Amino acid sequence: MQYAILCYDSEAVVGSWSKERDDAVMAQSLAVKTALAAEGRMGPTLRLMPTTTATTVRVGAQPVVLDGPFAETKEQLLGFYVVECNDLNEAIDIAKRLLHGSGAMEIRPIKALWNVPAPDSTASD
Amino acid sequence: MTDNSWIATTLACVRPQAMSALLRYFRDLDTAEEAFQEASLRAIKNWATNGPPRDPAAWLILVGRNFALDEARRKSRTQPFADEEAVASIEDPEPDLADRLDDSHYRDDVLRLMFICCHPDLPATQQIALALRMVSGLTVKEIARAFLVGESAMEQRITRAKRRVMAANVPFEAPGAAERSERLSAVAAMIYLSFNEGYAASGGEVHVRASLCEEAIRLARLLLRLFQSEPEIMGLLALLLLQHARAPARLDADGNLVLLEDQDRSLWDRDAIAEGLVLVDKALRHRRPGPYQLQAAIAAVHAHAARAEDTDWAEINALYRILERLQPSPVVTLNRAVAVSKVDGPAAALELVEPLSDRLAGYFHFHGVKGALLLQLGREREAQEAFDRAISLANTAAEAAHIRMHLDRMK
Numbered sequence: 001m002q003y004a005i006l007c008y009d010s011e012a013v014v015g016s017w018s019k020e021r022d023d024a025v026m027a028q029s030l031a032v033k034t035a036l037a038a039e040g041r042m043g044p045t046l047r048l049m050p051t052t053t054a055t056t057v058r059v060g061a062q063p064v065v066l067d068g069p070f071a072e073t074k075e076q077l078l079g080f081y082v083v084e085c086n087d088l089n090e091a092i093d094i095a096k097r098l099l100h101g102s103g104a105m106e107i108r109p110i111k112a113l114w115n116v117p118a119p120d121s122t123a124s125d
Numbered sequence: 126m127t128d129n130s131w132i133a134t135t136l137a138c139v140r141p142q143a144m145s146a147l148l149r150y151f152r153d154l155d156t157a158e159e160a161f162q163e164a165s166l167r168a169i170k171n172w173a174t175n176g177p178p179r180d181p182a183a184w185l186i187l188v189g190r191n192f193a194l195d196e197a198r199r200k201s202r203t204q205p206f207a208d209e210e211a212v213a214s215i216e217d218p219e220p221d222l223a224d225r226l227d228d229s230h231y232r233d234d235v236l237r238l239m240f241i242c243c244h245p246d247l248p249a250t251q252q253i254a255l256a257l258r259m260v261s262g263l264t265v266k267e268i269a270r271a272f273l274v275g276e277s278a279m280e281q282r283i284t285r286a287k288r289r290v291m292a293a294n295v296p297f298e299a300p301g302a303a304e305r306s307e308r309l310s311a312v313a314a315m316i317y318l319s320f321n322e323g324y325a326a327s328g329g330e331v332h333v334r335a336s337l338c339e340e341a342i343r344l345a346r347l348l349l350r351l352f353q354s355e356p357e358i359m360g361l362l363a364l365l366l367l368q369h370a371r372a373p374a375r376l377d378a379d380g381n382l383v384l385l386e387d388q389d390r391s392l393w394d395r396d397a398i399a400e401g402l403v404l405v406d407k408a409l410r411h412r413r414p415g416p417y418q419l420q421a422a423i424a425a426v427h428a429h430a431a432r433a434e435d436t437d438w439a440e441i442n443a444l445y446r447i448l449e450r451l452q453p454s455p456v457v458t459l460n461r462a463v464a465v466s467k468v469d470g471p472a473a474a475l476e477l478v479e480p481l482s483d484r485l486a487g488y489f490h491f492h493g494v495k496g497a498l499l500l501q502l503g504r505e506r507e508a509q510e511a512f513d514r515a516i517s518l519a520n521t522a523a524e525a526a527h528i529r530m531h532l533d534r535m536k
Contacts, residue, residue: 010135
């Protein structure tokens with residue numbers, strides 16, 4: 001079953017990392033991803049820009065557009081991984097391997113994941 | 126991960142919130158600083174054993190406050206009784222504390238601290254030094270190096286700044302809306318100045334002064350996190366990111382300035398550019414143009430060009446036109462003239478530049494631009510004169526070297 005592993009951490013702290021630290025954390029992440037990919041269990045991964053680049057669209061009488069993230073939190077959502085696991089314990093093990101000294105990983109089972117179908121080059125417009 | 130470098134990073138990150146809260150309680154910069162120092166020392170020991178607290182800022186504030194209160198009690202046993210106000214605040218801090226640990230209070234606290242550092246009574250040099258010491262937490266030694274002055278000279282500068290600020294009787298209540306916007310401008314101006322100090326560096330100074338650029342960006346980020354929907358603050362951060370993105374390409378192997386048009390764009394920091402462009406987009410949606418947004422938009426036009434030849438100079442000219450109307454200045458017109466020269470040719474640009482000669486007579490860049498335009502028009506003797514004038518006015522070796530390059534090319 002597929003799980004999303006959501007990465008939370010203080011973006012102020014993460015944004016202050018030296019290049020060396022950032023490279024080291026990325027290398028650690030890459031090592032885990034490479035190993036999982038070799039087992040055919042690695043899904044999409046993404047790293048987000050800081051919440052100061054976020055824009056939120058909310059329901060209102062008219063849709064309301066606001067600067068900033070959905071919620072101001074002490075730690076921010078920085079990115080996520082999608083992984084294929086046999087059970088929750090496997091997902092937890094992977095999350096532990098991804099921990100990098102600060103923050104937290106939230107494991108959320110995926111109900112459904114749609115892949116964007118490749119454009120059909122024979123279809124007419 | 127067993128290394129404890131995360132402690133130092135965390136301390137640096139929560140410093141603004143913790144320092145500013147302590148300043149609010151004690152209304153004295155030195156007391157707040159000592160309290161924060163002590164709390165940090167304890168954090169280094171405590172967190173290494175127990176791991177990170179859930180709320181590092183709150184932890185530091187609590188420990189720092191208790192330490193400073195204990196010190197005050199200790200001293201009051203041997204000295205005349207502490208004044209009424211200070212005694213009243215000692216009474217029962219606990220219920221207060223829970224209330225004050227809210228993020229929205231941090232916002233006012235941090236802004237107040239930044240505004241204190243940017244107090245109008247302080248000259249710009251003192252403002253920057255104080256902000257770097259109090260908010261960024263750079264050591265006096267680091268700040269001294271960044272400004273190329275001796276450590277004791279910088280120590281004095283900071284002490285003088287603190288004294289002047291404390292004498293100015295700064296209000297410690299939460300600022301109202303009008304005050305807040307005025308304060309934001311003052312803080313933004315300080316951050317921009319600080320960035321430019323670092324950006325102007327060249328040659329051997331670069332690595333030392335680059336920290337000024339990085340700290341300015343950090344402070345701009347902090348300000349934007351606190352004021353998420355202020356387009357000028359988005360513009361400020363975007364401008365700093367877009368300019369700093371070019372830093373790896375700004376100097377050649379000999380430490381000389383490389384002009385924007387000659388830079389190796391593959392060396393530009395693409396992540397910084399991407400973030401800067403996003404912020405420009407966000408800011409422009411507000412339709413409240415301002416100087417930082419416009420300068421950022423101009424930097425964005427450069428960032429979009431894969432090669433110098435692809436630069437949309439007409440767009441840059443249009444943006445400078447708006448900037449000229451908003452914030453007229455001969456320097457802005459000079460910069461616009463460069464764009465005009467690319468769109469309408471050097472003669473048209475020179476027409477814009479010549480009337481500026483009275484006001485910009487002492488500005489090396491004016492003579493540099495004038496010389497370049499004259500050169501393009503084949504007026505070599507006049508170009509030579511302009512370049513010679515520019516060299517005599519150059520502030521740094523790199524600026525002079527850059528003009529000298531023009532002169533060399535003429536021979």
